Amino acid sequence: MGAVPDASASSNGTLLTAVALLAVAGLVLSRLFRLQVDPREPPIVYPTIPLLGHIIGMVRNGPLYFKTFGQKYTHPIITLPVLTSRTYLVLSPDLASQVQRASSTLDFVQLAVEALPRMAGVSKETKEIVDDPKSKEEGRERMVTQVIHGLMAPMLSPSKIGDIANIQLRHFTNFLNAIPNGHEVELFRFLSREITRASMESFYGPENPFALHPELVEEFWNWEGGLVGYMLGIFPKWTAKKAYVGLEKCVTAFVEYMQNNRHSQAYELLRRRQQFHQDEGISLEEQARLEIPMCLGINVNAGITVLWMMNHIFSRPVLLAEVRDEVQSNALLAPDLISFTALRDKCPLINSIYKESMRIAAPMTSGRYVVADTIVADTYLLRKGTVVQIAGPALHSNKEIWGPDAETFNARRFVYNWNGTRSSEDGTIVDSKANQVPAAAYRSFGGGSSLCPGRHFAQMEIVSLAALLVMGFDLEAPTGQDRVLWDPPMDDKRFPIAVIKPLNELNVKFMRRPGREDVRWKLEYY
Template identity: 40%
Template sequence: MSTLRVILVAFAIAFLSAALLERWLRAHPDPREPPVLHPRVPFIGHIIGLLTEGANYYKITSTRSRHPIYALPMLSSQTYVVTSPHLANYIQRASSTLLFEPIILPVTQRMVGFSKSTLEIFRDAEAKKAGKPSFMDRMHNLLYSLMGPAEIRYQGKIVLDQISQRLHARSDGEMPLFEWCRELFSEVTAYAFYGPENPFELYPGISKEFWVWEEDMIGVMASPIGQVTHRKAYLAREKVVQKLTEYLEKGRGQAASPVIQARIRLHLDAGVPIEDTARSEFGMLFGTLINGSITVFWLLNHVLSRPQLVEELRAEIAKSALRIDQSTKTTSISFEALRSACPILNSVLRETLRVTAPMTSARFVTEDTVLADTYLLRANSVVQIAGGVLHQDEEVWGPDAREFNPHRFVNTPNGTRTGSTEAEKRSVHPAAFRGFGGGTVYCPGRHFAQIEILSLVAVLLMGWEFTQPKGEAGIRWNPPMYEKRTPIGVMKPLRDVNVTMKRREEMRGIKWSLQME
């Protein structure tokens, strides 16, 4: 028998065995378990779907299943997918048996490249045995205590000052909007968290390396030999880590924000090597830069493509948050007023996240758990709240669920369902909006992100006009989203939008000052 024939026969036997095994497993489900959506290719079909369809795959499977929770079998385990806000609320409550930590550690390891010894420090098995807070518990508590609304005022003042300075020096001209938002947001955020001697400030090229890595990070994480198969992105990551290591070695973190200084101390006190501490800060940069910068672009895109909304927001900001000092020709914008007295602007931010951020909140099932007194979730499985599906559910949001509605969140932060009758209009279930996560793992940086995003968008709307560049056939707003890429949060655009940024005539000669109060 030829070698090729042997290979084909072996493959056929393996495939038949897998199919028979899967059929046997299908015949022995527990009646309390969520319904199973079997893949067309045994064992690996859903894995292939996630890799090829990205964020869109849960929408595809949810269309096939039509159940509020269902199971996707993958290899020897399965993932439960939740598409009901009611059940999502139960997931968020079951914090003793549905845990985030067993998922985040392996994912972060693939993302930043920790050593095995550092992973053991993070797992902190001895502390868990003794019933004491583990390293990850202490990190969780640190982030949530130092990034609350009151505690971030220090960083908020710095980032607003940085935005004011950089926009004051900005000349009129043409630019790719997404690229410009990304670079500006990266620079001011890195400065606020890591101080004036952060790598992005000292080495401008490092910012570009960070975004080279971000473009192909999923490839690096998914490949067992990412340093070979996705070498460009892998090397870009290592260059940023090298500069962060140098940042720590030279003591530049002493000028960082309180949260970063506390993070560095926690790592070093636990015995984490400097290079792995730098890798942890690389992960922190990921959390602070990527979603926020993409959100700024999408928010501007949705507003600037609607001239009536531009005027509506300008009137709201001018009435509630704008102060003009004629003696110094300084115009200031108060973040506190933007947050508390500009409901349309806040609604636009939340609606932007609703339509562009298919957030999936994942938990690891540590022991058999009965959800909502109905569904049995098996231990050693993963349960995912499919935010992208929830965000487009017409039963939840109304017939315009797939459209951008700038006023959807004006009356309540949970959102209001649209409808043709008053009976159809109602407040949306609080677990349906997943823009900042939910439960015990709400995004710890959401308050800081609001300071940056609302203030930056407000000053751009009040101070500048965005028009089509000369020679352009027209600005093509609303570029398609990169739905087939697996995002960690907000989806990127598939193309940029070229604009001309020009100071408004009535605002020329004005110095802008963004303030917390």
């Protein structure tokens, strides 16, 4: 009688065969679809998983994925195969500067145009108008370029923003003066929502959609919070429902705003922008959709940045005392009056804390679309139809650029130089030309043609609000909590649309400073 076959051995053999077949199939696919590169292109870094590996890495690790390349490779730029194409990743400030200068063939505007339908549900017809395909043959600037550089940048310059700055600052003082002593809040939600209300009033007027429909503040933040999922475009009505509903409610309110000519109350920049859209034949609903990305720019970053500033200052008692002394000595024009101009020009420490907070929490990646084959730095070929990205997470954590403490907060990193100063081995910052950081290494506001036109307004509102919070209040542990849980972990495994948010809540109690309980604070631009 013959032996009975071993069932477990048979199943193991089947499993091994299947694994071997999968391995062979993976090898075949990898070679079949292996990217064909020109030897002049940047060095190529293949993923472990063919085709999808880099996409999976970005989804899993967010900005940290780009950071690892900066730590692993010394090349100034690398090529990442993505599906059957490639993305170029810039890891050097010198090369970042070269990319920024090649704006005629490395186009930021095209990426912005491509993002519009994904961000706000803009129609193909509107995208075509914004894309402005005839501009090149007619020898003129594209519509988006005219709006960004011809309208927004001049109207948001320091010499132009005084009026809307004072509206914003007046809103802040009314808000903070009304805080009851002992008021307990979750700090991010508390600050971000009120900054949203202030910015909407400053830019869109007292009868802005969020003022007439206060519930829209949360609907807007629902859209912002789910924006990455919404932009994937995979049935967002169901897969990113909160973002979809929030967006549609905001669009409906903006249609009403425009139908009732409330745009006449808005800042001149937005009135001219809306007229520009109307002259180009964009429908009323589509104009309303184009306002939502604008709201993203003016509403989101400030609240998160102020949160991180408060975290860094109040968690360090010595630094808190130093900031208070600096503001008291240089920017307090009267016992109750803080001047932003004095803060900006005479208070280097609080401005350094502002920039350092953004260096850590806003390591933005700046993209360019390659519209024609381009050689950068007389060395590297960037192929037409691809994307080149300046990797902010890698640049902001580079110890060769910033010093040995590059990955941690250093309050004085920007005291001597607006671009930053490399720290010494012991973490001290010494004023030295040799240690000045290249301008292109700091990516929180982009750079070159994508440099954020609203950066001056952002500095004004963030630094002013931070100064008033520091001068007017102590932030203590809420009831039932023995201490404030400073330094919440950052939600840095998701690619942020804006500044990285905290992963956990930061709960505090607002206590008016002894001897200043009855002060009615004022903030002014000049």
